[in-house]
Amino acid sequence: MKKRKILFLGESYRADAITWMRGLKEFGNFEICTWELKTSNNTKSNRLKRILEYIFAPFAIKKIIRLEKPDMVIAERTTSYGFLAAISGVNTIVIAQQGRTDLWPEDSILLPLKKIIQKHACKKAHLIHAWGPVMTISMKAIGVDMNKVLVIPKGIDLSLFEASVNNSTKIEAIITRSLQPEYRHDCILKAFAILDKKGIDFNLTIVGNGSRLEHLKKLATKLNIQNKVIFTGRIANTVLPQLLKQANFYISMPSTEGVSASLFEAMACNCYPVVSDIPGNQSWIQHRDNGQLIPIDDYNKLADALIWSFKNPDLRNKAITQNQKFVEENANYKINMRIIADKYHELLDLRS
Known part of the structure; x- marks a missing residue:
C-alpha cells in the first residue's frame, strides 16, 4: 500500500x-x-x-x-x-x-x-x-x-476489551465518562444513595478526572455512600479493560451524546448498560432489550432500573450476550x- x-x-x-x-x-x-x-x-x-x-x-x-x-x-x-x-x-x-x-x-x-x-x-x-x-x-x-x-x-480493539464472567452477588457498577457537568454524575450518586437506603449492596467505580471531581467526592460523603464509591482519578488506557471486566453494570447519563466508544467497551466486557434516553444512546440500546434507557437527571428511575435489572439476571444475561454479538459485528x-x-x-x- x-x-x-x-x-x-x-x-x-x-x-x-x-x-x-x-x-x-x-x-x-x-x-x-x-x-x-x-x-x-x-x-x-x-x-x-x-x-x-x-x-x-x-x-x-x-x-x-x-x-x-x-x-x-x-x-x-x-x-x-x-x-x-x-x-x-x-x-x-x-x-x-x-x-x-x-x-x-x-x-x-x-x-x-x-x-x-x-x-x-x-x-x-x-x-x-x-x-x-x-x-x-x-x-x-x-x-x-x-x-x-x-x-x-x-x-474498539476487541483484543483488549473482551468478554469476562462476573459472578458477583452484588451490583458492581462502573462509570467511565469525564467528570464534567454534562455527564450528570450527581444523578448517578443520588440513585445509588437510594439503593443504599433500600439495603442493596453495591460498589461504584468512577473512572477519570474532570472539573467535578471534588464536588462529587463531597456529594458521596454527604449521601453517606463514600465507603462504597471509588474515584480512580485519571488512569492509563491499559488499566481500563480490567476495571470493566470487574464490573457487571455500566452507567452513563450524559445530556448529549454522539457515539460513545466507552459504551462499546462496556458492552464488549459484558457490562449491562444503563444509559440516558437520548438519540445517541437510542442508536445502540433498546429499553429492557439489551439495556435500559433512563430520562436525563431522573435518579429515582435510574435507581428503579438498577434494582429491576439486578433482580432479573436471566434478562440481563440475555442482553449481555446480544451486546457481545453486536459489538463484534458493528464496532x-x-x-x-x-x-x-x-x-x-x-x-x-x-x-x-
Missing part, C-alpha cells in the same frame, strides 16, 4: 483521536503529523486567548503544510478544526462531526457564526465522518451532501478502521 502523509487537526491526546490515528497508521500505512490549539478552553480568560489563537491558526497551519507536505488533512469537529481544514488549501479534506451536532452549546452567542463556519466546512470537505447514525440527522437538516458522508464508528476496530483507511486511499487516488 502506497505510503501517504496525513495532517491531523484536533486534540491529539483524546482517546478518540488516538484510535483514529492509530488505525490509519496500522491499516492504511499512513504517516501522521499533528497540529492543535495550545490554549485550553477551561476558563473565561483562556477562552478569549483560545479565540485569538484560532484566528491566527491558519497561518500556523499553512506553515506546517509547507514543511510536511501532507497528502490530505483530517480534522475533528465541523465548527472548529474542520473549518481550519477547509481553508487549509490541502487538496483532499476529511472532517468528522464529534457529537449529535457540533452546534453546541445550543444557547451560545456564537451560534450564528458557528452555523456559517460549519456550512463552509461541510461544503469544502471531500468526506465527512458520521461515527453513528444519530449524527446524520443534523447533517441532513443543514443540507449536507449525504453522498460524501461515511457512517461507521471507529470501533470491531480492526474491521472498521481498515474500511476507513481504504476509503482514504480511494479518495486520494480519485483526487490525484
Whole structure:
C-alpha cells in the first residue's frame, strides 16, 4: 500500500483521536503529523486567548503544510478544526462531526457564526465522518451532501476489551465518562444513595478526572455512600479493560451524546448498560432489550432500573450476550478502521 502523509487537526491526546490515528497508521500505512490549539478552553480568560489563537491558526497551519507536505488533512469537529481544514488549501479534506451536532452549546452567542463556519466546512470537505447514525440527522437538516458522508464508528480493539464472567452477588457498577457537568454524575450518586437506603449492596467505580471531581467526592460523603464509591482519578488506557471486566453494570447519563466508544467497551466486557434516553444512546440500546434507557437527571428511575435489572439476571444475561454479538459485528476496530483507511486511499487516488 502506497505510503501517504496525513495532517491531523484536533486534540491529539483524546482517546478518540488516538484510535483514529492509530488505525490509519496500522491499516492504511499512513504517516501522521499533528497540529492543535495550545490554549485550553477551561476558563473565561483562556477562552478569549483560545479565540485569538484560532484566528491566527491558519497561518500556523499553512506553515506546517509547507514543511510536511501532507497528502490530505483530517480534522475533528465541523465548527472548529474542520473549518481550519477547509481553508487549509490541502487538496483532499476529511472532517468528522464529534457529537449529535457540533452546534453546541445550543444557547451560545456564537451560534450564528458557528452555523456559517460549519456550512463552509461541510461544503469544502471531500468526506465527512458520521461515527453513528444519530449524527446524520443534523447533517441532513443543514443540507449536507449525504453522498460524501461515511457512517461507521471507529470501533474498539476487541483484543483488549473482551468478554469476562462476573459472578458477583452484588451490583458492581462502573462509570467511565469525564467528570464534567454534562455527564450528570450527581444523578448517578443520588440513585445509588437510594439503593443504599433500600439495603442493596453495591460498589461504584468512577473512572477519570474532570472539573467535578471534588464536588462529587463531597456529594458521596454527604449521601453517606463514600465507603462504597471509588474515584480512580485519571488512569492509563491499559488499566481500563480490567476495571470493566470487574464490573457487571455500566452507567452513563450524559445530556448529549454522539457515539460513545466507552459504551462499546462496556458492552464488549459484558457490562449491562444503563444509559440516558437520548438519540445517541437510542442508536445502540433498546429499553429492557439489551439495556435500559433512563430520562436525563431522573435518579429515582435510574435507581428503579438498577434494582429491576439486578433482580432479573436471566434478562440481563440475555442482553449481555446480544451486546457481545453486536459489538463484534458493528464496532470491531480492526474491521472498521481498515474500511476507513481504504476509503482514504480511494479518495486520494480519485483526487490525484
